Amino acid sequence: xxxxxxxxxxxxxxxxxxxxxxxxxYTSLAGGSTPSLxxxxxxxxxxTVSLAGVxxxxxxxxxxxxxxxxxxxxxxxxxxxxxxxxxSVPDLFKPGRxxxxxxxxxxxxxxxxxxSLVTKCxxxxxxxxxxxxx
Amino acid sequence: MATVxxxxxxxLAVACVAYVARPFLREPAPADDRLSExxxxxxxxVRLAEERDRALAALKELxxxxxxxxxxxxxxxxxxxxxxxxxxxALRALEPKALDERSADEREDVHA
Amino acid sequence: xxxxxxxxxxxxxxxxxYAALAGGYAALRGRRRLLESATNALFAALGAVAVAxxxxxxxxxRHDFSFVYVADHTSRELPVRYSFTxxxxxxxxxxxxxxxxxxxxxxxxxxxxxxxxxxxxxWTVPILGGLASFFAIVLVFVASPFATAPAPADGVGLNPxxxxxxxxxxxxxxxxxYVGLTIPFAFAMAxxxxxxxxxxxxxxxRRWTLASWTFLGFAILLGxxxxxxxxGWGGWYAWDPVENAALMPWLVATAFLHSVMVQEKxxxxxxxxxxxxxxxxxxxxxxxxxxxxxxxxxxHSFTQSSIGAWFLGFIAVVIAASTALILVRLPLLRSPxxxxxxxxxxxxxxxxNLFLVALAxxxxxxxxxxxxxxxxxxxxxTVSGPYYNFFAIAFGLPLVLLMGIGPLIAWxxxxxxxxxxxxxxxxxxxxxxxxxxxAAGAGSSPPGLIGYTFASFVLAAIVLEFVRGTSAxxxxxxxSWLGAFTALIGRNRRRYGGYVVHAAIIILLIxxxxxxxxxxxxxxxxxxxxxxxxxxxxxxxxxxxQRRSANALELRARLQVARDGKDLGVxxxxxxxxxxxxxxxxxxxxxxxxxxxEDLFVIVDQFNNDGSVFLKVLTNPLVNLIWLAxxxxxxxxxxxxxxxxxxxxxxxRRFAYAPx
Numbered sequence: 001x002x003x004x005x006x007x008x009x010x011x012x013x014x015x016x017x018x019x020x021x022x023x024x025x026y027t028s029l030a031g032g033s034t035p036s037l038x039x040x041x042x043x044x045x046x047x048t049v050s051l052a053g054v055x056x057x058x059x060x061x062x063x064x065x066x067x068x069x070x071x072x073x074x075x076x077x078x079x080x081x082x083x084x085x086x087x088s089v090p091d092l093f094k095p096g097r098x099x100x101x102x103x104x105x106x107x108x109x110x111x112x113x114x115x116s117l118v119t120k121c122x123x124x125x126x127x128x129x130x131x132x133x134x
Numbered sequence: 135m136a137t138v139x140x141x142x143x144x145x146l147a148v149a150c151v152a153y154v155a156r157p158f159l160r161e162p163a164p165a166d167d168r169l170s171e172x173x174x175x176x177x178x179x180v181r182l183a184e185e186r187d188r189a190l191a192a193l194k195e196l197x198x199x200x201x202x203x204x205x206x207x208x209x210x211x212x213x214x215x216x217x218x219x220x221x222x223x224a225l226r227a228l229e230p231k232a233l234d235e236r237s238a239d240e241r242e243d244v245h246a
Numbered sequence: 247x248x249x250x251x252x253x254x255x256x257x258x259x260x261x262x263x264y265a266a267l268a269g270g271y272a273a274l275r276g277r278r279r280l281l282e283s284a285t286n287a288l289f290a291a292l293g294a295v296a297v298a299x300x301x302x303x304x305x306x307x308r309h310d311f312s313f314v315y316v317a318d319h320t321s322r323e324l325p326v327r328y329s330f331t332x333x334x335x336x337x338x339x340x341x342x343x344x345x346x347x348x349x350x351x352x353x354x355x356x357x358x359x360x361x362x363x364x365x366x367x368x369w370t371v372p373i374l375g376g377l378a379s380f381f382a383i384v385l386v387f388v389a390s391p392f393a394t395a396p397a398p399a400d401g402v403g404l405n406p407x408x409x410x411x412x413x414x415x416x417x418x419x420x421x422x423x424y425v426g427l428t429i430p431f432a433f434a435m436a437x438x439x440x441x442x443x444x445x446x447x448x449x450x451x452r453r454w455t456l457a458s459w460t461f462l463g464f465a466i467l468l469g470x471x472x473x474x475x476x477x478g479w480g481g482w483y484a485w486d487p488v489e490n491a492a493l494m495p496w497l498v499a500t501a502f503l504h505s506v507m508v509q510e511k512x513x514x515x516x517x518x519x520x521x522x523x524x525x526x527x528x529x530x531x532x533x534x535x536x537x538x539x540x541x542x543x544x545x546h547s548f549t550q551s552s553i554g555a556w557f558l559g560f561i562a563v564v565i566a567a568s569t570a571l572i573l574v575r576l577p578l579l580r581s582p583x584x585x586x587x588x589x590x591x592x593x594x595x596x597x598x599n600l601f602l603v604a605l606a607x608x609x610x611x612x613x614x615x616x617x618x619x620x621x622x623x624x625x626x627x628t629v630s631g632p633y634y635n636f637f638a639i640a641f642g643l644p645l646v647l648l649m650g651i652g653p654l655i656a657w658x659x660x661x662x663x664x665x666x667x668x669x670x671x672x673x674x675x676x677x678x679x680x681x682x683x684x685a686a687g688a689g690s691s692p693p694g695l696i697g698y699t700f701a702s703f704v705l706a707a708i709v710l711e712f713v714r715g716t717s718a719x720x721x722x723x724x725x726s727w728l729g730a731f732t733a734l735i736g737r738n739r740r741r742y743g744g745y746v747v748h749a750a751i752i753i754l755l756i757x758x759x760x761x762x763x764x765x766x767x768x769x770x771x772x773x774x775x776x777x778x779x780x781x782x783x784x785x786x787x788x789x790x791x792q793r794r795s796a797n798a799l800e801l802r803a804r805l806q807v808a809r810d811g812k813d814l815g816v817x818x819x820x821x822x823x824x825x826x827x828x829x830x831x832x833x834x835x836x837x838x839x840x841x842x843x844e845d846l847f848v849i850v851d852q853f854n855n856d857g858s859v860f861l862k863v864l865t866n867p868l869v870n871l872i873w874l875a876x877x878x879x880x881x882x883x884x885x886x887x888x889x890x891x892x893x894x895x896x897x898x899r900r901f902a903y904a905p906x
Contacts, residue, residue, distance in 0.1 A: 012600060019604040036616070036626035050628050064771060064852060064860045088851045088862065091821065091830040100628075136249055143253030146297055150257055150290040154264065157282040169276040170365050183900040184444055188513065192657070195511075199656040201721070202714040204668055206661040213658065 034102065039072055040079035042105055050102050051110055056080060057095035063087060072099070072110070082108070087115035179228070186224035193217050248313060248392040251301035255390070258294035258345070259382035261287045265375030273368035273439070281364060285356060285371050291378065292349040299346050302339060302391050306332055311397040315339060321403035321826040323797040327414065332404050334417045337538060337553065338391035343418065344534070345381040347425040351454075352378065355429045359450050366446055369436035377428060380560045389553055403797070403826035412472035419465035420492060424530040426458025427495060430502075431527035434520050435568060438575045443516060448506050449897060453887050455506075459499045460883040466492050467876040478834035480847050480864040482761065482872060485634040487613045491533030494606050494613075498526040501602040504595050511657060512592060514581045517572070518599070524568040529606070531561050536613070587659040594652040601641045601648070608637040639693050643700060646755065649748050650704035653711050671710055676703035694763030701752045701759075708745050708752075715742070739888050746882030754875035760843075760868025769851075773858040780863050783846055784808045787859060788816070798822040800833070803850050803859045807837065819848040819861075838870055845869050 036050040053072035061069040067084040074080075075098060085101060093099065099119050103112035152159075172180070196217060200210040269284030271277070302315070306329050311317040319332040319339070334340040352374040356363045363370040385391070407413070430451040437447040469489065474482045483489060502522040508515050539554025572579070585592055612629040620626045654668040680699035688695045712731070715738075719730040735742040770778040772787035779785075788804040802820035806813070819835035837846040844867040851860040 012596070015600045015604070019600075019607065034628055034630070036628045052626075062854075088849075091832055139247045139250040139253070142250050143257070146254060146294060147257050150261055150287075150294060153290045154261070154283050154287045156286060157279040161279060164279065167278050169272070169278050169281060169368055171276065172366065180444055180900070184513075187896065187900055188511065191511065195657055198715075198718065201718040202711075204654060204656040204660065204664055206664045209659070209661040209664070 036100070038074045038077065038079070039081040040074050040077055042081060042110070045105065048102060048104050048113070050100055051081070051083070051112075052098070052100045053081075055093065055095050055097050055099055059095060063089045070095075072101075081105075081110050083110045083112060085112040085117055087112075087117065090117060090119045092119040093117065182224065182227045186221070186228060189217065189221035189224045193221055247301050247305070248394050251298045251392040252386075252390065254294045254298035254301065255382065255386050255392070258291045258298065258349070259379070259386050261291040261294060262349070262375045262378040262382050265291065266372050266379055267375075269372030269375055270369070273372055276368075278364070281368055281371065284375065285363070288349065288356060288371055288375055288378075289353050291375075291382075292346075292353045295342070295346050295349050298391075299333075299342055302342060303330070303333060306330065309401065311399075311401055312394050313391075314393040314395050315391045317395070317398055317401045319401070319404055321401040321797070323826060324401075324404055325409075325796060328404050328409050331408070331414045331417075334421075335404055335408055338385070338389045338393075340417065340421075340538075341381060341385055341389055342391050344421055344425060345378060345385060347418075347421050348374075348378050348381065348428060351422075351425055351429055352432070355433075355451070355454060362446065362450055363436075366442065367433060367436040367440060367450075369439040370432055373432045373435050373439075374428070377432065377564075380556075384553065384556055388556060400826065403824065406798070406822060406824045406827060406829050406831040407476055410472065410476055412468055412476065416465055416468045416472060419461050419468060423458050423460075423462025423465055423492075424495065424534060426454060426461060427499060427523075427527045427530045429454040429458070430523050431568075434523045435571060438520065438571045438579075441575065441578060443575075443578050445510060448509065448519070452506070455499065455503065456883060456887050459496065459503060460880060460887075462492060462496045462499065464876055464880055466496060467873065467879075471873055474869070475834065475836065476831075478832045478847075478849055480765075480767070480849065480862070480866065482758075482869065485609075485612070485631055488537050490609045490613050490634075491536040494609050495526050495529040495533055497602050497606040497609070498522060498529055501599040501606075502526055504602075505599050508592050508595050512583050514583050514585065514592065515596075516581050517576065517579045520568075520572055520579065522599075522603075524565070524572070525603075525606075528561055528565055528568075529610075531557065531564065535561060589655070589660050589662065589665070591652060591655050591657045591660070594648055594655055598645065598648045598652065601645045605637065605641040605645075608641070609634065639697075642755075643696065646697070646700045646704055646752070649751065650700070650707040653745060653748075654707055668710070669707075672703050672706035675706035676700065688764070691759075691763030694759045697755060697759045697763075701755050704748065704752050708749055711745060712742070735885065737890075737892070739890055740886045743882050743885030743888075746885060747879055748882075750875045750878035750882055753871050753878060757868045757871030757873075757875060760871065761866040764867050766865045767862065768864075769860070769862045771854075771858055771860050773856070776858075778861070778863065780846075781865050782809050783863075783865070785817075785848070785861075785863065787861075790820070790853065790857070790859070791818070795822075797826060798824045801853060802833075803853070803861070805835075805848060805861075807846065817846075817848055819850045820853070821850065840870070843868050843870070 034048060034050050035045070036052055037045060039051065039053050042049075042051070051072060052075070054075050056071040056073050059068065059070040061067050061084075063086055067086050068089065069082065069084050071080045072083050083101065083103075085103075090099075097119055099117060101110075101112045101118070102116035103110055105111075193214075196205065196210065196213055199205045200207075205213070265284045265287040268280055268287070272280035272284055302313075304310075305313045305316050306320055307326065309316065309320060309322060309329070315336060315338055316332075319335045320329045324332070332339070334343045356371060356374070359367075359370075430447070433447040433451045437443075466489075469492070470482045473484070473489075502519065505515050505519055505522060509519055535554065535557035539557065585596070587593065612633055615629055616627050650672060651669070654672070655665055676699050679702035680695065683695060683698055688698060712734075715734045716727060716730045719725065719734050720727065723730065723733070725733060766781055768778060768780040770776075772778060774787055774789045777784060777786040784807070786806040786808075788806055791802050791804055793800045793802070800820065800822050802818040805817045805819070806815075807817055808814055814837070817835040817837055820833055822831045822833055823829075824831070832849065834850075835848040837848075838844075839846070844865055847864040847866055849862040849864075851862055853859055
């Protein structure tokens with residue numbers, strides 16, 4: 001006995017397909033995502049990226065006046081890059097911490113966007129959200 | 135300390151095993167050890183009862199939707215007849231005897 | 247007493263494995279006593295897990311640092327209440343809590359449905375046993391809370407961010423939500439295994455699903471309040487993967503709650519419902535996997551241990567087994583009824599489901615995409631706010647609209663004219679509100695203005711529903727307005743309780759749009775005596791102060807606050823430095839003004855050596871509506887869950903035909 005297919009199914013299938021297509025496109029075209037790189041991968045990238053690495057001493061300057069200056073190193077690597085950052089500094093920030101910061105390479109220095117510094121928390125169940133620009 | 139802990143652990147284990155074995159200890163030789171599954175006719179009854187409840191509920195909803203202005207008079211007249219028929223059929227499909235017993239409750243439902 | 251704890255967990259493991267295997271055999275072969283024995287095993291497992299939990303709790307309260315877990319999560323100066331909550335402050339303890347809640351809820355669900363789970367859904371006990379077995383295996387072999395080591399002089403202490411009332415309540419409530427979703431899943435799978443396609447499993451688990459969904463939603467808001475006050479960046483939701491971990495199952499559970507109504511009324515969407523309940527459960531497992539494994543680049547990560555692999559394996563098995571079961575029973579599940587009209591309440595529920603699931607998938611993609619990208623292209627990416635906000639608005643606004651239209655539309659087939667008439671008043675109210683808001687300056691945020699217009703549409707529609715329902719009752723039963731109103735809600739708890747929940751969501755929306763679209767921010771460096779303005783507020787820096795508490799050094803910047811010349815008192819914001827944990831926490835100052843419906847939010851970024859401070863100050867309009875929404879949400883849920891004697895009688899009659 002043949003049954004007429006309910007229009008509901010067609011609506012469901014088309015909507016799901018449409019939604020999937022839309023956000024696949026959105027994310028692939030880097031509309032909402034930014035590449036996350038290590039210092040060793042920075043060469044050749046000219047746009048805005050997220051830089052992830054370990055903070056190295058010495059840390060100088062002032063994040064609110066003139067910029068906080070420090071170097072970042074690959075986690076588990078050797079390549080370093082100088083970083084200059086302005087904005088809020090998370091409480092957990094210190095040499096040896098894993099951090100992530102958004103910005104661009106300019107003349108060999110990574111210039112960070114304001115308030116984009118974020119620390120990865122150490123190995124405990126420890127939320128450390130600060131400096132989020134929602 | 136360790137001996138106390140061990141003693142308590144053994145106590146716990148024994149209690150649990152006893153509780154798990156209880157059904158077998160209570161009825162070492164039961165008359166019937168089968169799970170009472172529903173027979174096909176009983177399943178059919180439940181299905182019919184579901185249909186009856188669904189039909190009655192739909193009727194009640196229609197009534198309410200009409201009263202609160204979500205369905206125009208014309209649409210109401212069009213929809214209510216088949217629904218009433220469906221409900222009556224569902225009621226009839228179950229035993230007529232049962233119909234009498236429960237008709238009081240059902241009337242209560244429809245006019246709620 | 248760690249040996250007792252370890253032994254109790256081993257006993258629990260044996261019991262749940264027995265429940266799974268013996269119960270499965272009993273269900274297969276129809277053996278009554280064996281199934282009862284397996285059921286007893288599940289109950290006994292609760293006892294054993296409770297013993298283990300008590301052992302850990304006592305060790306925490308006594309600061310027994312020979313337990314590695316106690317040393318890792320408490321310290322001597324830690325206040326007693328936080329030693330208590332340290333139970334779920336780490337990996338192993340939180341897993342034990344999960345197993346405790348699972349065996350507890352599982353036992354309760356089975357005990358309350360004794361006959362059902364023995365005669366009609368015999369597979370419920372083995373399935374619950376199987377699911378519990380995973381957690382028991384992990385607790386015994388991979389992540390034991392009872393590991394011991396030579397006791398150090400003092401413990402490491404509890405993470406300062408967890409030392410507040412919100413973090414005391416948030417994890418247990420969250421687990422009640424997550425684990426609670428196991429119950430409808432287990433019953434649904436048991437129904438499929440027995441070849442049952444009727445609604446028994448839905449009816450039996452309806453309150454469980456509602457309660458879990460309520461706990462989950464409330465826990466999410468509690469987490470947001472924690473983030474607002476304790477993490478203190480000025481916002482309340484950051485689309486962090488771990489926040490999303492709880493949101494995804496909640497969205498799918500919301501869809502499920504709506505689509506089961508369609509199954510009850512029209513016997514449709516049966517396949518969709520089992521898929522949804524599997525999805526909700528799998529996402530709750532996935533959520534806890536995300537938080538524990540440290541796999542996601544989020545700020546909210548657990549230790550990087552092998553636990554991630556275990557969880558991923560478990561999730562894969564659950565999804566594979568459920569899919570197989572659904573496919574096998576597909577012929578039985580196919581609905582005999584069809585959707586009659588694309589303009590009907592059933593259709594509205596269907597659209598609602600589509601948007602909710604689309605939103606959940608969007609969030610899932612945003613969480614998973616960085617991993618996929620790293621695995622396939624070798625390049626990591628981060629997905630942040632803009633992506634989520636875009637889709638939250640794109641899918642959220644239609645959902646809000648449906649919340650208004652749905653209740654006003656009839657079942658089966660709606661008369662377009664009647665619908666148009668119903669939509670007239672709420673539509674007019676929305677347009678007028680929109681115009682007023684536009685004139686008041688709300689055009690500064692177009693999505694905000696649209697959101698508010700839709701919100702007023704829904705609120706007007708809800709009010710209209712209550713008014714029409716009450717007057718309809720009056721015309722039938724001739725009661726007074728108040729009498730008719732209470733009788734209306736009393737006899738239709740699910741519907742009108744649902745409307746209250748919708749109102750709660752709208753209140754949440756109004757608050758979220760307020761803080762998101764219409765707030766202001768100012769930053770300044772102030773030396774003692776300097777002042778700054780934000781909006782109508784005037785803040786003067788008085789100086790800094792220090793104080794020692796039991797386990798921390800508290801630094802505060804004191805600010806005199808005034809508005810329009812009127813003095814509003816002193817606010818203190820700053821940082822706490824914790825001795826044992828060697829960490830600093832951010833302590834913001836919040837001044838809630840209920841009359842003007844906004845929060846003044848002060849963050850101290852930095853105490854400078856020269857005595858000045860860097861401040862970041864925000865105004866957050868309407869943010870407290872978000873928390874109010876949480877309370878209304880719980881209230882509405884309670885109304886829907888309230889037992890209805892009439893309904894119980896009706897159901898008893900229906901199933902009186904069958905012996906169960």
